[in-house]
Amino acid sequence: REKGQLICRASGTPKPTINWAMNGIPIENSPEDPNRKVEGDTIIFEEVQTGSSAVYQCNASNEYGYLLSNAFVNVLSETPRVLTPANKVYQVIRNNHALLDCSSFGSPIPKITWFKDSQSSTLEGDPYLLHENGTLEIYVAQALNSGKYICVARNTLGIAENHVYLEVKEPTRILKQPKYKVAQRNRNVVFECKVKHDPTLIPIMIWLKDNGELPDDERFLVDSDSLTITDVTENDAGTYTCIMNTSLDHDSASAELTVVEQPDPPTDLELTDMKPRSVQLTWIPGDEHNSPIHKFVIQYTDSLHDHGHWHNLTHVPGSKTTAHLQLSPYVHYTFRVLALNAVGLSDPSNPSHMYKTNPAAPEENPSGVKGFGTEHDNLMILWKPMSGLQANGPGLQYKVMWRQKDVDKNWTSVTVANVSKFMVSGTPTFTPYEVKVQAINNNGIGPDPAVVTGHSGEDLPVQAPDIVQVLVLNSTLAEVNWEPVPPKTVRGHLKGYKVYYWRERSLHKHNPHRVEQQLLTFSGNKSHGMLPGLQPYSLYLFNVRVYNGKGEGPASSNLQFETPEGVPGRPSFLRITNSNLDSLTLEWGPPNDRNGHLTGYTLKYQPVNNSNDLGPMEELALPANKTSITLPNLKYSTRYKFYFNAKTGQGAGPVITEEAVTIMDEGKCFTHTALASKTGPSLCSPLKDSPPLYGCLLLLLCSVHPAAPAFGNVSSSMGEDGMLISWEYWGAEKHVYVEYIVKNDNKEWQKEYVNGSQAYVLKGLKEGLSYRVRVVAKGHDNQAVLHQSEEVLVTVPAMPSRQVDIATQGWFIGLMCAIALLILILLIICFIKRNKGGKYPVKEKEDAHTDPEFQPMKEDDCTFGEYSDTEDHKPLKGSRTPSNGTVHRDSSDDSLVDYGGGDGQFNEDGSFIGQYSGKSSIRETAGGHERSEAPSPVNTTTMNSFV
Structure with a gap:
């Protein structure tokens, strides 16, 4: 159902005529096809059908000739097929475009539609774009675009679909880029490169230096998110790039490393414009090493006075290469220059030529001049000596001058050399003096020195305030x-x-x-x-x-x-000495620092519940002469907190606190029968206003403990470390001991200090003995026993001796194995000896000379003769010696004479022939008599072993 054209272009003079043929038949004579139309040199096909398949010829001809061209038109009819692999996974980075392929084949050409996940609507419009080849494009992929995509190809003949998957990944990003670094030589540098990437992608970090690989040097340490360069050198300077690669994307960042160090020392020092007190110094700067020079430092040494010691003279900015130097007299100068940058000072330059200045008079006087006395009648004048550079010439001396202030007009002086102090004796006590020191050398005297006021020596004061x-x-x-x-x-x-x-x-x-x-x-x-x-x-x-x-x-x-009265100090002590059912007794001591007359004491107390909440406060004022008090009407089994302090006329002193518990006791009641007696005192007393009673009087006596018990149950258990004693204790006393003694022993009780615990392990008790154990609480003096628990009797069990099972001991098992091995070896030896002789007829000859009823057997299973017959199968056990008591000798002792009386005889080859024919033997065993027939005469071919 597709359209198509066949075009046949031809040129020539005159213009060629185009004629079409189909399958070799002129097209006009071919079956008519409504879907085919011929227009000159073009055949147009409309909605072709499968029957339209044919070979078409184009004949271009004029009067000079013709040309033929063939074309095969094949009309296909195919159901759709999707050529893209099934379940293909596409991975893209977020915000990038995604292309999902759907290559298909079919005839007619399939139409492609896309669906996502379980959605029924086709994917059309933003953000999707469907290309003619079936590829689905997503302009900007986001995480929500991830999922399963269904590609459907369909034509008139059928439908096909394919599933692909899209995974949208997070982009790789460098979160912390490496930063520009300036490092000194031999230091360490770290470039950080922290990256965020999709966790489902495998990242690979690559570092480059100047867009090339890192040097093959162990100083370059690559970590997961950093590059460390140790012991940096100048060659390490450059641009470093970190690249994070994944299978889908990458990101990179770069930073530069600048290696700096101290500048090289200046060179070519030269002295010019030389004058008596000045000189011009020039030099050439060294390499800055990537750090600008801030300044140049000029140093000198004086080979005349201080040879080998260099001193700073001056400095100039780093932009200058000359310095005008002011000099001192009488100095032999040698100069050197150092360069300073941000890293530090360079090495010194080579020294310049020596430059000498002429001597002159001193231009300054000693500094640090002062006067003081070391004794009440002297004056010490002290100064700081001048250096050779300050002396300006040879022959340095000091002129020391002094006078009593406001008394003397003239100066007393003395000239000294090579010292830094001078003592003036005979001065009045603590008198002000004016002193000064002047420098002198061979070329003259120094300037007029400054005057300093000092005092002669001090003495002790003579008057009291x-x-x-x-x-x-x-x-x-x-x-x-x-x-x-x-x-x-x-x-x-x-x-x-x-x-x-x-x-x-x-x-x-x-x-x-x-x-x-x-x-x-x-x-x-x-x-x-x-x-x-x-x-x-x-x-x-x-x-x-x-x-x-x-x-x-x-x-x-x-x-x-x-001093007047003040508030008293803390009472010396406060303790609870008696704890009853509903009362407590307190004792105290007066303050060690009374600070006045005691006017009394203040006692405050309040109950405390289990959650440490405080109850209402009670307050008592107590006289100064009292040292104890019993508080009645208290709640039983209740903890109380006490606050106690002393008072004087100036007020109350600091408070001390204590806590105690009242504990409930049920008491014990019992009956007692009193019998009247005429001969002894009677327990029956006449009641008031009633006649005397004689006979029996039933008395109800109730015993109530004066103090509630401080100890509860005492229990014991035996452990690996010793006897564990545990108890309950409610008393306030802190000195608690565990005491124990061997039962029926008259020695003193042994005691162990508990240190506030309610359990203790008694160690070292002897096995098999019984001990009496009790717990006691003592007062502050550690002597008086205030509370004592009931005694418990504990027995230390005797530990059973450890029985050793010999069958499980290693040495016993080894011994048994050795014995078994030895027996096995002996059996093997016996077996070898028993089979040593083979099947010799001599043994049967021996048997023929003996009583057939008594076949001799060795008592020992292992002492068989040399010619033992392995075919007899005689039992080893139950064998008997012959009835006549004769024991055959060993086969090694036999001779051929012993066999002469038999029927057998020697052949020429020495073998026994015919002696075994027709013989029979009878042997007796432990189970009865066994009779066996001798074998037929042995074939000579089978007897070769006897030759």
């Missing part, structure tokens, strides 16, 4: 005032005042102890000071002294003051 007073501010603070001493009596630099004070005693009779002396220093010319941290209700003594650089002066007279 006067008019000393004290003002008590509160129970812990006092202020001390004094009149400063006259400056002349200080006899030195006034450093300040010192106050010595100490607690002489407490004003309370219970605290008479004395505290060591304390010191407070007040620097400068002070006239008062504060004494903090005093003990309340105490007597203090103190004195004041002035001090200078030499030491302290005399002390003022001791004065005393009393």
